[in-house]
Amino acid sequence: MTLAEIYRKYRPEILRLERRMEQQLLAEEQTLKKASVHIMKAGGKRIRPVFVLLSAQFGPSKTAEEVERVAVPLEMIHMASLVHDDVIDNADLRRGKATIKERWDNRTAMYTGDYLFARAIEIASSSSYPDVHEILSMAMREMCVGEIEQLRDQFQLDQNLRTYLRRIKRKTALLISVSCELGALVSGGDERTRRALRRYGYFAGMAFQVTDDILDFVGSEKQLGKPAGSDLIQGNITYPALYAMEHNPEFYDSVKHYMLKPEVYPLPISQAVEAVKQSGAVEASKKLAASYVKKAHEALDELDQNEASASLREIASYIGNRQF
Amino acid sequence: MTLAEIYRKYRPEILRLERRMEQQLLAEEQTLKKASVHIMKAGGKRIRPVFVLLSAQFGPSKTAEEVERVAVPLEMIHMASLVHDDVIDNADLRRGKATIKERWDNRTAMYTGDYLFARAIEIASSSSYPDVHEILSMAMREMCVGEIEQLRDQFQLDQNLRTYLRRIKRKTALLISVSCELGALVSGGDERTRRALRRYGYFAGMAFQVTDDILDFVGSEKQLGKPAGSDLIQGNITYPALYAMEHNPEFYDSVKHYMLKPEVYPLPISQAVEAVKQSGAVEASKKLAASYVKKAHEALDELDQNEASASLREIASYIGNRQF
Numbered sequence: 001m002t003l004a005e006i007y008r009k010y011r012p013e014i015l016r017l018e019r020r021m022e023q024q025l026l027a028e029e030q031t032l033k034k035a036s037v038h039i040m041k042a043g044g045k046r047i048r049p050v051f052v053l054l055s056a057q058f059g060p061s062k063t064a065e066e067v068e069r070v071a072v073p074l075e076m077i078h079m080a081s082l083v084h085d086d087v088i089d090n091a092d093l094r095r096g097k098a099t100i101k102e103r104w105d106n107r108t109a110m111y112t113g114d115y116l117f118a119r120a121i122e123i124a125s126s127s128s129y130p131d132v133h134e135i136l137s138m139a140m141r142e143m144c145v146g147e148i149e150q151l152r153d154q155f156q157l158d159q160n161l162r163t164y165l166r167r168i169k170r171k172t173a174l175l176i177s178v179s180c181e182l183g184a185l186v187s188g189g190d191e192r193t194r195r196a197l198r199r200y201g202y203f204a205g206m207a208f209q210v211t212d213d214i215l216d217f218v219g220s221e222k223q224l225g226k227p228a229g230s231d232l233i234q235g236n237i238t239y240p241a242l243y244a245m246e247h248n249p250e251f252y253d254s255v256k257h258y259m260l261k262p263e264v265y266p267l268p269i270s271q272a273v274e275a276v277k278q279s280g281a282v283e284a285s286k287k288l289a290a291s292y293v294k295k296a297h298e299a300l301d302e303l304d305q306n307e308a309s310a311s312l313r314e315i316a317s318y319i320g321n322r323q324f
Numbered sequence: 325m326t327l328a329e330i331y332r333k334y335r336p337e338i339l340r341l342e343r344r345m346e347q348q349l350l351a352e353e354q355t356l357k358k359a360s361v362h363i364m365k366a367g368g369k370r371i372r373p374v375f376v377l378l379s380a381q382f383g384p385s386k387t388a389e390e391v392e393r394v395a396v397p398l399e400m401i402h403m404a405s406l407v408h409d410d411v412i413d414n415a416d417l418r419r420g421k422a423t424i425k426e427r428w429d430n431r432t433a434m435y436t437g438d439y440l441f442a443r444a445i446e447i448a449s450s451s452s453y454p455d456v457h458e459i460l461s462m463a464m465r466e467m468c469v470g471e472i473e474q475l476r477d478q479f480q481l482d483q484n485l486r487t488y489l490r491r492i493k494r495k496t497a498l499l500i501s502v503s504c505e506l507g508a509l510v511s512g513g514d515e516r517t518r519r520a521l522r523r524y525g526y527f528a529g530m531a532f533q534v535t536d537d538i539l540d541f542v543g544s545e546k547q548l549g550k551p552a553g554s555d556l557i558q559g560n561i562t563y564p565a566l567y568a569m570e571h572n573p574e575f576y577d578s579v580k581h582y583m584l585k586p587e588v589y590p591l592p593i594s595q596a597v598e599a600v601k602q603s604g605a606v607e608a609s610k611k612l613a614a615s616y617v618k619k620a621h622e623a624l625d626e627l628d629q630n631e632a633s634a635s636l637r638e639i640a641s642y643i644g645n646r647q648f
Binding site (some may be wrong): 028029030031032084087088107108110111112113114115117118119121122124125126130133134136137138140141143144145147148149151152 | 352353354355356408411412430431432434435436437438439441442443445446448449450454457458460461462464465467468469471472473475476
């Protein structure tokens with residue numbers, strides 16, 4: 001199946017999840033309701049719920065309620081982290097729509113994020129599977145650590161592939177890994193199935209973030225909603241930048257000066273993007289993403305080969321190779 | 325026992341909880357560790373853990389670990405909400421020490437709060453009592469709703485006793501109520517015990533917040549760490565202000581003008597404080613606090629009369645009548 005076919009197939013389930021999520025946000029105070037529904041309706045690929053749905057195909061039991069009790073919280077945790085990130089990044093737009101901090105204010109955004117976290121945990125607490133809590137709260141904790149690591153590493157030169165991988169693992173890969181694991185768990189999957197899907201999700205998540213970091217250099221402003229090279233200008237050194245710094249001493253120097261004194265040594269964004277592209281960094285990063293896609297596929301080899309595993313295979317290939 | 329004696333008696337347990345809390349925060353990324361330990365060491369009365377400890381005296385089983393698995397998260401949730409409030413209020417000092425947003429920055433404060441929330445849930449997930457999650461996440465959710473209500477009601481005139489009580493219930497009373505209920509729960513207390521302690525905590529929490537709101541008018545700047553009347557100047561209309569507005573038309577008018585156009589009609593803070601005091605608002609608020617203390621005492625009548633219930637009685641009297 002192609003990605004479009006996979007999404008078409010699961011569209012009824014995704015729509016039901018979205019309705020369910022909206023219901024869960026409706027019965028509350030007006031501002032919170034409007035702000036949470038606003039971020040929800042801003043869309044997104046619902047990739048975490050899709051991973052839960054597909055992973056839930058590998059266990060013997062398939063009750064839609066149990067799947068919802070983890071898929072909805074996972075999407076809410078993701079939404080909460082976006083809302084808080086927009087405060088931190090002072091972003092006005094997200095997916096082409098006004099952010100909560102822009103439409104309301106920073107204070108509303110902060111508490112809406114807190115509310116979404118709390119609501120997520122509350123919905124998960126109705127799950128019949130006790131491990132759900134431990135796994136979800138571990139993922140939330142690690143995401144916070146990842147965010148703080150990113151803040152700490154901003155405008156810092158002493159970074160390398162290892163620190164980059166550790167950061168994106170926490171920031172992105174873990175929640176995707178947990179989505180797959182929880183799908184397996186709530187469908188009664190055994191330990192082997194859980195482990196394989198956890199590993200698959202981890203590798204797919206790593207491929208996803210590496211590709212995201214490539215796109216930040218090769219995407220157009222229209223595709224990205226911000227100029228190419230924005231990560232670097234904001235002081236976030238991702239793998240493509242790391243690679244270029246290592247292979248182009250002149251580029252290294254200009255980044256170094258910018259990181260140390262951005263106000264004295266501005267970094268011309270289009271020149272920086274050009275230098276990264278010229279260095280072979282895009283190809284090297286694509287190779288890195290492809291290696292994670294390969295590992296994701298290998299993790300799937302441990303499982304029954306069925307329509308769900310074929311779909312997961314297709315999704316990993318897609319997210320490690322997508323053009324926007 | 326006097327309050328000092330109660331604290332002296334439970335000091336070893338409180339110290340053990342504090343050590344445990346610090347350990348739980350140690351194994352992490354440096355900034356998060358420093359920021360979380362910073363807020364922890366800033367002190368506080370640890371009133372929520374004390375409520376857990378005392379409430380845990382009413383059930384048949386008393387394992388220190390189970391008590392810790394709820395007392396530590398409750399204190400962490402309280403700390404997280406303080407850290408986020410300091411961002412919102414743009415506060416530089418908390419209990420005489422630099423806040424996280426002052427010592428580090430707003431971004432660190434936001435993620436430290438998120439981290440403390442996540443860590444709290446994670447520690448609670450090791451509890452053997454499945455209801456713990458549902459109760460804790462409900463309390464977190466309601467606290468967020470209370471905070472948003474407070475934002476919404478800021479600089480709004482159409483408030484009354486009912487909206488005030490609803491707001492402080494969510495903002496303060498619920499987490500104290502939950503502290504008492506969870507203490508009963510993890511010591512194996514029966515439904516009747518849980519209910520009595522939940523009610524006790526709710527009433528004690530209401531008395532606590534009403535008294536806090538009185539102190540904002542009658543405390544000295546040194547005691548409060550900010551000028552008396554700060555709540556009103558920040559647009560938060562608490563019960564003493566509501567009462568004064570109702571009984572002094574001139575005061576009502578000046579507050580009304582200030583709320584509608586604070587930049588055009590500034591409210592002289594010391595005159596406002598004086599007007600509130602003159603209106604009889606302090607006495608009326610003390611009566612309200614006393615009525616909650618009475619209800620808290622009545623809730624205790626449902627329980628065995630022992631040292632723990634005597635201590636809870638003493639604490640309720642104290643917090644509904646404290647001078648700072």
